[in-house]
Amino acid sequence: MKFILTSELGRLAKWLRILGFDAEYYNSANIGTLIIRALRDNRMIIARRKQIGSLKVVIVESNKVKEQMKELIKKIDLKVNESSMFTRCVICNELIKPVSKEEVKGKIPAYVSETQQNFYLCGNCGRIYWQGSHWGNARRYIEEIAQRI
Ligand SMILES: [Zn+2]
Numbered sequence: 001m002k003f004i005l006t007s008e009l010g011r012l013a014k015w016l017r018i019l020g021f022d023a024e025y026y027n028s029a030n031i032g033t034l035i036i037r038a039l040r041d042n043r044m045i046i047a048r049r050k051q052i053g054s055l056k057v058v059i060v061e062s063n064k065v066k067e068q069m070k071e072l073i074k075k076i077d078l079k080v081n082e083s084s085m086f087t088r089c090v091i092c093n094e095l096i097k098p099v100s101k102e103e104v105k106g107k108i109p110a111y112v113s114e115t116q117q118n119f120y121l122c123g124n125c126g127r128i129y130w131q132g133s134h135w136g137n138a139r140r141y142i143e144e145i146a147q148r149i
Contacts, residue, residue, distance in 0.1 A: 002021070002022040002044070003021060003022065003023040003043055003046050004023075004025075004037055004038050004044070004046070005024070005045075006026055006045070007033070008048045009047070009048055009115070010018050012046070014050050015023040021048055024037065035149045047073075050100075066141075066145060069145050072147060073145070085138075085139070086138070089122035089125060089127060089129075090127075092122065094123060094128055096120040097121055099120065099121045101113065101117070101119060103121070107128055108128055114131055116131060118130060118131060
């Protein structure tokens with residue numbers, strides 16, 4: 001395992017070397033080069049701060065997404081804003097826009113057309129969202145995470 005350490009971790013870099021690890025010490029504010037070096041040499045970035053220059057870094061430890069969410073919420077004090085939920089396309093990260101039922105007619109199942117009133121469209125990938133299907137489970141999921149913190 002190879003490392004690249006940011007400028008504030010010079011002593012740690014030395015200790016890692018003492019222990020025999022390949023630990024590059026990156027004593028510069030040029031973040032672009034730091035990332036390129038890390039990628040090129042397959043080095044793990046070790047940073048002290050969440051923010052390296054303009055690059056924000058947060059370390060998540062769990063490999064389970066529910067735990068990862070909890071870690072994020074704790075570590076960066078991530079605030080889930082009710083009014084921001086379900087405003088973004090899950091697939092491509094674009095903001096979605098409300099559209100009329102007429103506009104999505106023929107693109108959604110008939111039973112959805114009969115039971116739902118509010119539709120949202122991703123202008124980028126064309127995916128259509130409505131309250132019932134995608135969002136019911138997601139809301140429960142978020143609430144469950146929030147309760148267990
Ligand atoms: Zn999309």
